[in-house]
Amino acid sequence: MKKPGVFPAYFLLGIGAYFLLQKMHIQLFPEQNSWQTLLALFGLLFLLQAAIEKIDSYWIPGIILFGLGLHFHLADKYSFWPDDPAAITLIIGISLTIHAMKTKSGYFQGLLVLAVGLFLHFTNQIFKSAGQIQKGMDTVQNFWPVLLLIAGALWLWRKK
Numbered sequence: 001m002k003k004p005g006v007f008p009a010y011f012l013l014g015i016g017a018y019f020l021l022q023k024m025h026i027q028l029f030p031e032q033n034s035w036q037t038l039l040a041l042f043g044l045l046f047l048l049q050a051a052i053e054k055i056d057s058y059w060i061p062g063i064i065l066f067g068l069g070l071h072f073h074l075a076d077k078y079s080f081w082p083d084d085p086a087a088i089t090l091i092i093g094i095s096l097t098i099h100a101m102k103t104k105s106g107y108f109q110g111l112l113v114l115a116v117g118l119f120l121h122f123t124n125q126i127f128k129s130a131g132q133i134q135k136g137m138d139t140v141q142n143f144w145p146v147l148l149l150i151a152g153a154l155w156l157w158r159k160k
Helices: 007-023 034-052 056-075 085-103 107-128 131-159
Strands: none
Touching: 007 034, 034 056, 056 085, 085 107
């Protein structure tokens, strides 16, 4: 049976420090006691475990949790930060791509999710820049989710 490693220790230290700072009213940075910070802290704990113990499966939850915590902190503060569902897709795509780089497999899945995230993020700019073929682009803009559904269904059908 495999030992649990140092994750439980990091978890207890991280959560203990988080709540001790709250109880002692020690403020290291604004919004330190928010759920976003707790989410990022959980992500950091997974990333520590992944880096120190060389457990590749911890990279994905680590990057996703840390990325979401960071995203929710920055989305309210900075106008340049994307505040749309595409940002979450980008964070997941980044985590899958980094995991693929570590494990040397799964590049296609990571890059596909990353590409869809980038497409979702830049959809409005892409369709606005199409100018001259605007009428056709309006149709595509309204039905591109259907195209994704069809592509996914065809992919599943092709695999069987």
